[in-house]
Amino acid sequence: MKKTLVIAEKPSVGREIARILQCHQKGNGCFIGPNYITTWALGHLVTLADPEAYDDRYKTWNLTDLPMLPPHMELVVMKETAKQYSIVKNLLRQPDIAEVVIATDAGREGELVARWILKKAGWRKTIKRLWISSQTDRAIQEGFRNLKPGKDFDHLYASAESRAEADWLVGLNVTRALTCKYNAQLSAGRVQTPTLALVVEREKEIKQFIPKDYWTIHATTQGFALTWKDKRSGQNRFVTKATADALIAKLAGQSGEIIDIKKEAKSELPPLAYDLTELQRDANRQYDFSAKKTSSLMQQLYENHKLVTYPRTDSRYITDDMVPTLPERLRSIAVGPYADLARPILKTKITPTKRFVDNAKVTDHHAIIPTEEYVNLGKLSSDERKIYDLIVKRFLAVLSPPFEFEQTTVTASINGELFTAKGKIVKRKGWRYVYDGHGDGHGTMADPVPCDNDQAGAEAEPDQTLPNLQKGSKINIAAVKTQAHKTKPPARYTEATLLSAMEHPGKFIEDQKLREAMGGQIGLGTPATRADIIEKLFSSFYMERKGKEIVPTSKGMQLINLVPAELKSPELTAKWEQQLTEISKGRANKDQFINEIRRYTTQLVTDVAGTNQTFRHDNLSREKCPECGKFLLQVQGKRGELLVCQDRECGYRKSVSMSTNARCPQCKKKMKMIGEGEGKTFTCICGYREKLSAFTKRNEDKKSSMKKREVSKFLQKNNDEGAINTALADALAKLKI
The missing domain is CATH 3.40.50.140 (Rossmann fold)
Known part of the structure; x- marks a missing residue:
């Protein structure tokens, strides 16, 4: 048979x-x-x-x-x-x-x-x-x-193989060229290099930024505040304090008059459903999860728990044929904290709009939404629960009505000068109620909610509770004061904002025709690969985390100065991804694409070989390599500080300190571990020190939650230096470049 x-x-x-x-x-x-x-x-x-x-x-x-x-x-x-x-x-x-x-x-x-x-x-x-x-x-x-015929996916296979071969040709050749030219562990690739260039360029902007002083004027009266605005330009800044002080003198002791009250009924549509990149952004903002960690948790929820749909998607919509499945998906999640949120939606006829259902905007996979599988929240780990919570709440929000409110703008005149104040009265919480979790959907603004705009939180006139005012009424001015400010440099990238830049690199592309042709659809890498690219840049010591911020290392900044200009521009990978997409749809030829890549690879190697630049290790330690005698480099790895040999052929490395989850008994902050063997010691920034042996005995005696086997497991995890890759090892990994 x-x-x-x-x-x-x-x-x-x-x-x-x-x-x-x-x-x-x-x-x-x-x-x-x-x-x-x-x-x-x-x-x-x-x-x-x-x-x-x-x-x-x-x-x-x-x-x-x-x-x-x-x-x-x-x-x-x-x-x-x-x-x-x-x-x-x-x-x-x-x-x-x-x-x-x-x-x-x-x-x-x-x-x-x-x-x-x-x-x-x-x-x-x-x-x-x-x-x-x-x-x-x-x-x-x-x-x-x-089941579908395999030949229906021949073009997708051609696109995937084209991507792999192109990355081999460009990545391995440029990596070897840079490494041999400068005798340093350097690697480059069509996605990792322009991504690093974004971080390096942002750091240059920050260092070159010169802050400028400016002032604003605010008046307080009857329990609310007004902000001065220029009648002609609408601006609220003074570039010199003398000008601001002159206006303060003009306004001293004056009363005001309400000259306009404008009330507008407004609504705010629900956010779009999640794709992987948007989910990674929110998880980074709210829980400080790395993109890699979010991807891993999503895979668990998808494969093991079967609670969510395919994670590595770039779509934020579903198709028409999925609409009949929505009630069952809602019933499956109507448990625990989600029950009261799901039931009202189930009681009404579900008629999602084009904001959620759009066949034209779904390619290989639809948005990330819950499955029809019944959920037992108790079986999820704490981190899995956090990601699942994001997905369920976004799903409920998408199916909820708009957030409705009344925006009131009050305009007052004080001695001929214009002042304004804004207030907001919530009429119907709609989708924002999902993120509030209590009440009847009316009243004050909900708690902070996920936002698709990475510029959320920029300086703006705040909403406040306004009294019942009438046009033409007089107001007594309690005080008029200036506030001093300084302009701020652009913010360093976090993983959330770097993912956004990778997803929409169009503004960094100089070719206007290409930028328009991309239409915001072609990014650096794909939803499935962006997390790995970011992690590789960390593990190769090209950039490092400082809190939530991403900062390029000296090695990373030098690399961007050494690689050919075209390789560090998002333009190259945008062109590639555009062609790969065309190959996947059968509208472009794989052989022509690879032949073009071969010519380009030759040009890149020639460019690297022909330069007269130098690479300088400025993170040399005073300790010599026990194997080759050269000075070791001091680097910050994912798990702590390392000493690695500068000679690419040696490869020696040694752990100096490791970050741990063990808490200091004095200040409760996380401690580091230093030393080797029996000399391993926990240290804290408050000055506390404790040998590992004493730490283990203390916790055994207290019969705390950290049992002996957990300490052993903890040590095994923190000793796993094999999880940290060198640039040379990455280069040899070929397809990870």
């Missing part, structure tokens, strides 16, 4: 699919059933070959051997996952396997994972595609009833 082989992307997904397809017999790296055999990848099992696979001379890094331009890109089995590849290959060669169903993640990279396995194994038979947006039993069953 002929069977179908199903290839999932991960074991966890493979097991779930196997259960639904009645594949109950456990095999070697697979599950076997009467009609299906389900197996899985472990992420990528097959990848592009290392440079040395094409020519022995590439085993050593030499500038004269560049560029590396293999006539055909070869695939190799990854050593780390070779055993699982062998299992999949042998299954593909079984005579009873008649067709393959690709069940990897429904996206560009998921397509590449499966297609490279099939290509390397020499599969020539039928291919079908499971294309679903959630991992619930119902979604999987429905997906298998509606």
